[in-house]
Structures are given as structure tokens and as C-alpha cells.
Amino acid sequence: MQFISILVGFMPILISKGQTVKIFSEREKQNSPLNYSDSQAKNEIYLADRDAQEHVRQVGTKIEYYELDTKNSIVDPLYNEPIQRKFSKAYIMYVYVSWPNPEFMVREDGVHTVYSGSIWMARREAEVVGLESPRPGDVVRFWDIPFFNNQAANGRDIDGAGLFFDVIEVKDDGHLYDTPYFVGFKIDLRRRTEFGPERKLGEL
Secondary structure (H helix, E strand, O other), X not given: OOEEEEEEOOEEEEEEOOOOOOOOOHHHHHOOHHHOOHHHHHHHHHHHHHHHHHHHHHHOEEEEEEOEOOOOOEEOOOOOOEEEOOEOOOEEXXXXXXXXXXXXXXXXXXXXXXXXXXXXXXXXXXXXXOOOOOOOOOEEEEOOOHHHHHHHOOOOOOOOOOOEEEEXXXXXXXXXXXXXXXXXXXXXXEEEHHHOOHHHHOOO
């Protein structure tokens, strides 16, 4: 009879040639992350949430997030768009910030700049601060230092000026094993100098 030597846990064992070998027991199969039950999914998402939030808090950027209050905003009855917006107080949280690339446009009324960028937000970070859900129409501010506040105001002395951005698109991101469970949001931002998003905030 021929035997084949294999390693299991660094210990060689001999099996007969042609013998069926069970690499995983039934219990090990059930505990596999590729075959988890709902209770196991909760464990997996807990670990992934913890890692995502911890990492973004270590290396991320502090931002102010203003949520559009759709319930108390006045909405146009025809176009279903807010015509008088109400926003929440600033939610302070940490996210990854992608540098907003400026695009300069020369027009008859002067030079205008459009900044396009994005942030990545851990879903758990949003839940901890009480943010309901990021959505288009919200406003984000980051890099609250004199240099960028002055740049946002084009060198003018404007109270409350800063790098504020409109939320253009929100996508869920970081799905676990192609499941509905995800750990973050990828948020696309835009700032137009001729109509800074801070003007929409008004009196908070």
C-alpha cells in the first residue's frame, strides 16, 4: 500500500493513497468567514468597524459635517428641491481627505475656481457622533487654519470663511465578503468659489 506524507499543524502524518482527506471539520466550515451565519456576520462587522474607525482616527483629518435637515427645510412643491435650507449643528469627526484639485475658469466676470475632492468616512464614526446618514446636499468643512480660511475668502476679511464643500454623491464602501454589510462611505465633494457652500448654512 502506498502512503503520502502531508503536514498538518507542522506534524507529518501518513495517509493511504486515494483516501479521502477532510481538511476542515464541519465545525470549522461553519466558523469560516466565507460561510458565516447572521450571528457570525455581527462579529465580523464589529471587528471590521473597529479597525476602520481606529485607523481613521489615527491618521485621518478632523472635519465639521453639517447635515441637511430635510424635515424642517422648505421644499419647492414642483421640483422637490430645498429652497430654504436648515442644517444641523456641526458633527465633529475624523475622515480620510483626498486633496481637492482646483480647476480655474476665466470668464467675463472674473476668475472662478472649482475644487473637486472626496472623503472616506467610517460608518461607525458617523454612528458614534449621531449622524443619521450622509447624503447629497450636506456640507463639509476641513483644514480650519488661517491660511486656507484666507484662501477661501480670496484674501478678504470675511467672518466665518473657510474651506466648505458641497456633498455631491455618497456611496457605501468596504463591503464584507460581497455581503450587504459595509464599513464606510465614499463621499464626493465640490466647492465653487462664486457660491461657497458656507453661504447656505446661514445662521446655525
